[in-house]
Amino acid sequence: MVVRPRRPTSVRRREIIEAARAVITEHGMQSLTIGNLARTVGVSEGAIYRHFSSKKRILAGLIEDIDLRLIERIDLIDGDPDSGLTRLEQVLHHNVAPSTLTGVSFFVIAEVLMNGDDELRQLMQASIDKHLTMIEAQLTVGVQKGEVSGDVDLKAAALQFYGLIQAVNTLNHFGSEEFPVGDSHKLWHIFNCGVSGL
Known part of the structure; x- marks a missing residue:
């Protein structure tokens, strides 16, 4: 060594x-x-x-890191700052690329759930809540810009978007060939049609 x-x-x-x-x-x-x-x-x-x-403190550090990476990705998106859907589309493209490590968050979540540690559970819940709040905020901008239908339940749409990223990264980690991992344009088209009411 x-x-x-x-x-x-x-x-x-x-x-x-x-x-x-x-x-x-x-x-x-x-x-x-x-x-x-x-x-x-x-x-x-x-x-x-x-x-x-301890390993617990490392998991806590990973949770903090997941938060920081999400904030950095949203802050650094090069697009119309007033367009919620433009931002979300770029977040999706970035997060489901096979070269990213964002799928780690799924495994941290699973470990925290199995671990049963209340402190880690609270940290992970706060992290997930923060992710969902940031996604919902972008969808709210989309409603204001007329990109997202006013009939859409924004909390449900935010959860769907978050779950989409987690699901693709999980498949990517396990090397599934059943899903075109990284083909985020098709995924975005379906999500966009759903929230825009097209």
Whole structure:
């Protein structure tokens, strides 16, 4: 094992979280151990524990990371800032590309549900609620712009959009060939027709 030099705490924590995402993506949640993380990052297990006291704290860090990535993706979308549907379309295209790691959130959710830890459940619920609120906000802009039908239940539409991304990323992770993963234009067409009332 090649041991990396000591880095600033914020940098090392980011490396550990990125390594955790990679381990989950490549080998599944069961492979997320302190030993595997240490080998992936190139540090001792003690170095991992200096930044995260337990697997629970790593999962909490992954939940925070999921939130940050969602906010960054929406903030950095290059499109009409007043167009809710334009933003959502770009979010969908970005999130279901086979090269992304966004499907990790599904496995974090599953682990939290099985773990039974109240703190992690609350963190995950807050994260999901934040995602749904941001999606609903974009749909609300769509209603104001006349892109989304006023008859659409925005909470239900936000849940459908969120579930669409999670479902495709889950299929992508398991390598399913039954669904054209990454073909987000077809997915968007169906969702858009539903919310616009076309």
